[in-house]
Every structure is written in C-alpha cells, then in structure tokens.
Amino acid sequence: MTDAEVPRQPNTFALWREVDDTRIRTRLGGFFYLLAWLLTWGFSASPGSLLASGLLGSILFAALLTARLLHRPHGLDSPVQLQRWLDHHWGLILLTALCWGQAHAWVLYRSEYDDSELIATLATVAFSTAMTFNFAMRRGRALLALALLYLPGLAVMALNWQSMHAMLITLTCYLGYLILVLGRNHREYRATLELELKLLEQQSQLDLLSRTDSLTQLGNRYQFNNLFPSLVANALRQGEPLSLVLLDIDFFKKVNDEHGHAGGDACLSAFAERMRQVFRRDGDALLRLGGEEFGVLLPGTTLAQAREMAERFRQELESEGLQLADQRLKLTTSLGVGSFDKRQDSDADAFFKRVDSALYRAKREGRNRLVAADH
Structure with missing residues (x-):
C-alpha cells in the first residue's frame, strides 16, 4: 500500500495497521503447524499403523493453512470492514491453536507417539513463543490462543504426574514467562501505534497548513x-x-x-x-x-x-x-x-x-x- 492509500482517520489507521501486521505475521504460520504435525506423525514408532490419525491431522492443518492464505484483506476501506476481517482471521488463528493443542494432548496421551512426543512438545513451545511475540496487539485473544495451545497438553501431563511432572513444571514456568512477556509486548505495540498516530496527525496538520491560506483559512x-x-x-x-x-x-x-x-x-x-x-x-x-x-x-x-x-x-x-x-x-x-x-x-x-x-x-x-x- 502506498502512502496515499494509508488511512488518515486515527481509528481507521489503527485497525489498518493491525490488519497489515496480522497479515504479515500470520502468512507462514499455518505451514509450520502442518510441518510440525507431519514430523510428529513421521517420527512416531509406526507411522503406517497411525495412518488414519496421521492423514486426518494432515488434512486438518492443510485446510487451516489454505484458509489463512485465501483470507486476504483486499479492498478494505472502512473500520467495520477492517474489524470484520480481523475477527474472521483471529477465528482462524484460534481454531488452529485449538487444533494443535488437542493434537499435542493426543500425542502425549497415546503411547504410539512416545517416540515423537518431544517433537510435538517443542512445537507447542515454539508456537506459543511465536504467538507471544507476533500477536501481542490483541492481548486477550493472544492469551486465549496460549491457553488453547498449552493447557490440553498440560492437562495430560498432570494425569501422568509420575512420569511427566518435571516437564509439566518446566512448561508451566515457561507459560508464566510467556504471559509476562505478552503483557510487555502488548504495551510496546500500543506505544508504537500511539507514536505512529501522533506522526500521522502531525503529517495531516502539515498537509493542511500547506493547503490552507493562513490569513483567511480558505484553500490556497x-x-x-x-x-x-x-x-x-x-x-x-x-x-x-x-x-x-x-x-x-x-x-x-x-x-x-x-x-x-x-x-x-x-x-x-x-x-x-x-x-x-x-x-x-x-x-x-x-x-x-x-x-x-x-x-x-x-x-x-x-x-x-x-x-x-x-x-x-x-x-x-x-x-x-x-x-x-x-x-x-x-x-x-x-x-x-x-x-x-x-x-x-x-x-x-x-x-x-x-x-x-x-x-x-x-x-x-x-x-x-x-x-x-x-x-
């Protein structure tokens, strides 16, 4: 988008900036969910015996990846349209987080995936970290995504306390760290946006001054x-x-x-x-x-x-x-x-x-x- 196309109204600009940031930061995210599932399935003890769940997971994450890529913010020029796009795209993000959280819990629960449960756990940590650093513009939604990614796996670990308590405690501590960082990143994002809005206001004032006769306040x-x-x-x-x-x-x-x-x-x-x-x-x-x-x-x-x-x-x-x-x-x-x-x-x-x-x-x-x- 060129400078001439950037919205000048503060509310519209704030939504446009969030849409643009979300579009850029989510572009490849769906691909890594699919890749993580394929690795988890492929390095399990017997991928052939897990054909049904493996294919189902692959189709699911491929569909979510396709939905993300097809959901593009073209032709949006009003706050209502921008907000609607954000709501729909966040729906895809949260749905992906929900699916991965359930997949991680399934891998931890099923003994057939013992050989690759570490892959799924590391992927969960990676996805949660990416969520914290890339999607802090909406703190509430990012917290919900973290919960959807993390909590199902932690619940399974809690059920298997004897064998998984060390991992459970470690991941719980890391989750606390991510929540603290998310709050800090959210404040930094808002501060950056406020600075952009001030610069936009100054630019608009300068543009108005350049087009206005200072004595009569008519156009010049x-x-x-x-x-x-x-x-x-x-x-x-x-x-x-x-x-x-x-x-x-x-x-x-x-x-x-x-x-x-x-x-x-x-x-x-x-x-x-x-x-x-x-x-x-x-x-x-x-x-x-x-x-x-x-x-x-x-x-x-x-x-x-x-x-x-x-x-x-x-x-x-x-x-x-x-x-x-x-x-x-x-x-x-x-x-x-x-x-x-x-x-x-x-x-x-x-x-x-x-x-x-x-x-x-x-x-x-x-x-x-x-x-x-x-x-």
Whole structure:
C-alpha cells in the first residue's frame, strides 16, 4: 500500500495497521503447524499403523493453512470492514491453536507417539513463543490462543504426574514467562501505534497548513492546483456540470493605503467569511488564489446556478459592505463565472483561462459587475 492509500482517520489507521501486521505475521504460520504435525506423525514408532490419525491431522492443518492464505484483506476501506476481517482471521488463528493443542494432548496421551512426543512438545513451545511475540496487539485473544495451545497438553501431563511432572513444571514456568512477556509486548505495540498516530496527525496538520491560506483559512493556490484538474477530469468522465467563480476585490490597494496592512488583512478575512455565508454547500471549495483574488469551485452546479449565487454575493457586498472592527467598509467585487464545456475546454487550464478572461472583462468594463465566460 502506498502512502496515499494509508488511512488518515486515527481509528481507521489503527485497525489498518493491525490488519497489515496480522497479515504479515500470520502468512507462514499455518505451514509450520502442518510441518510440525507431519514430523510428529513421521517420527512416531509406526507411522503406517497411525495412518488414519496421521492423514486426518494432515488434512486438518492443510485446510487451516489454505484458509489463512485465501483470507486476504483486499479492498478494505472502512473500520467495520477492517474489524470484520480481523475477527474472521483471529477465528482462524484460534481454531488452529485449538487444533494443535488437542493434537499435542493426543500425542502425549497415546503411547504410539512416545517416540515423537518431544517433537510435538517443542512445537507447542515454539508456537506459543511465536504467538507471544507476533500477536501481542490483541492481548486477550493472544492469551486465549496460549491457553488453547498449552493447557490440553498440560492437562495430560498432570494425569501422568509420575512420569511427566518435571516437564509439566518446566512448561508451566515457561507459560508464566510467556504471559509476562505478552503483557510487555502488548504495551510496546500500543506505544508504537500511539507514536505512529501522533506522526500521522502531525503529517495531516502539515498537509493542511500547506493547503490552507493562513490569513483567511480558505484553500490556497496549491490546493486549487491539485483539486481543480481532478474536478475537471471527474466532470468530463461523469458528464456532470462544474462551475468556477473567480472574484477580485475592487480597488484593494486603496483599502491598504487608507487602513494600513492590518486593515487590509482584516478586509480579506471578512471577505472570506462573507464568501462562506453564500457559498456554503458541502461540495463547494472556497479558495484564496493570491492577493485579493479568490475562487470558488462548484461541482454539480450549472452556469445559471453559479451566476445566481455569485450575483447574490456581489449585490449583498455592494449594499452591506464589510464590518471591520468598529467601522463598516464599503466594498465591491468583480466576478467572472463559467461552466466547464468539453467542446471549448480541452483541459483545466483552458477552462480557467476562459473564466479568468471573463473576470478581466468585468474589471475593464467598470468593476462591480459579473461577467459570464463566453460559450
């Protein structure tokens, strides 16, 4: 998965990270369960006389291996889907642990496997250790897996106390160690995840800052340059309307001369706030393109609809002006409005130039007016 595909929401990212870690760490696990069973069966006293149980165990662990390999996390993009995949995959992990725990107990119980019971016991230790170090992200589930792997064999050893008490005590002590290590690994995993989430948050904040005009909190030219071509491509592909409004504050230099740069900044901020009041739909993208020039991208909006909103903005600004601190500033704006037309606009640049030309006509013809781009 590329950086662009990594989820940005904290909850989704945490689940995505766990899914990715689980997928990587469980990839070959099923193979070793099958291998351990084949070795246990193959090095028993008489593999031929144990054909039924040997084949049954081989088929079972081969099926679990296949199920793991086929259960891939493709196309998961929501917390619900990610959690569902984790639940299903953990079901396979726990089922495998249950089957191996029963197989280990069976080997310890049946005298026919005396020659290979050490193989099964060492495999149980190995699987439990791997569980502790690789799947500590879910401590409760990992503890359950350890119990499923370990306890059946310990129960058989307890029934044969006289001959197996040394092994029982040793494995019980090792199980206690694994439980302690599991707790430590779980805390380390959570700490690492928290660090990743903080880095992700910082990256998101930096990305937001790089795309936001610090004065008006509108999108900046960088965001426009990234968003505009994609919206044009989508409009061309979907056949839906896309309109663009370009706005330029009339005689803004006069505002700076009379009120200073602080007054000019206040004017720009108030102008942006007035834009939010008119162009307030969720899909509208409001941007400061530079200086006193602003833009509004209106997906799914026809030219007539865009003209209506833009003209309402112009009229309200002309009649009400802007409130700056304790005084009202009379202000007007010139606007160019256009809608994407694939017959005229070969690409996003051509569309922008057509609307930009309409804005400059509005300024040449006396300002405080709206001009629609030629069709």
